[in-house]
Amino acid sequence: MEKHELIICIVNNGFTDLVMDAARKEGARGGTIFHGRGTGNPDMEKFFGFSISPEKEIVIILVEEAIKDAVLKAINKAAGLETNGKGIAFSLPVSDTVGVN
Amino acid sequence: MSKKKVASNPSLPVESKPETFKSVDRVQPLSRLKFFITIVNHNHYKEVLKILKNHESGLGFITHGRGTGTKEIYDLLGLSDVHKDIIFAVVKADQIETLKKEIGAFFVKESKGIAFAIDISSVIGSSIYKYLSNTRPTGE
Secondary structure: OOOEEEEEEEEEEEOOHHHHHHHOOOOOOEEEEEEEOOOOOHHHHHHOOOOOOOOOEEEEEEHHHHHHHHHHHHHHHOOOOOOOOOOOEEEEEEEEEOOOO | OOOOOOOOOOOOOOOOOOOOOOOOOOOOOOEEEEEEEEEEOOOOOHHHHHHHHHHHOOOOEEEEEEEEHHHHHHHHHHOOOOOOEEEEEEHHHHHHHHHHHHHHHHHOOOOOEEEEEEEOOOOOOHHHHHHHHHOOOOOO
């Protein structure tokens, strides 16, 4: 039984397609998206005089351990901090899985 | 080498320890905790929570998500419903094997989905551990 890793990726609203396309190109099969709200840097909002939308989307993707690095690299390239997606991604080792084959 | 040597402190008189003192009147088995995440089709969370409750999991956090993927892949896998329920729960490690079996049977019988567990490395305080592991004092 192959080991799996859970990739968690937090990007700005609307960039999940980029993340999933990049991940799928590296062999990931599917992911799940849910909503979140960022809490970073309230001073920035005061400076600009309007509130920047902190809406985020979180993508969780379960992948095999072997392709984890490639998927993370692809996500960073497609929607990383240097892009408009301003995404961060990290992976966690998963100990047990059900429903993956 | 497995046993740790504990250096006895000579300045502490051994007699000061009351012999009848019992720090605990009851021993609870300690077990590692796992963070168990289940993703199922929308409106199937109640069944999952029931299964989790049968395995001594006291709390579940449910959020709404949506699946990604092209329509063809979804039809191929039978995952036609894009709306998902994500259930986060904490379970004890010794419950994982039976929980996996029961959740697996639920996925085959009722709703396609995936579930996985992540090890929890630390917990703040024993009361939080008791809360997360659903340890109740006996007789209450």
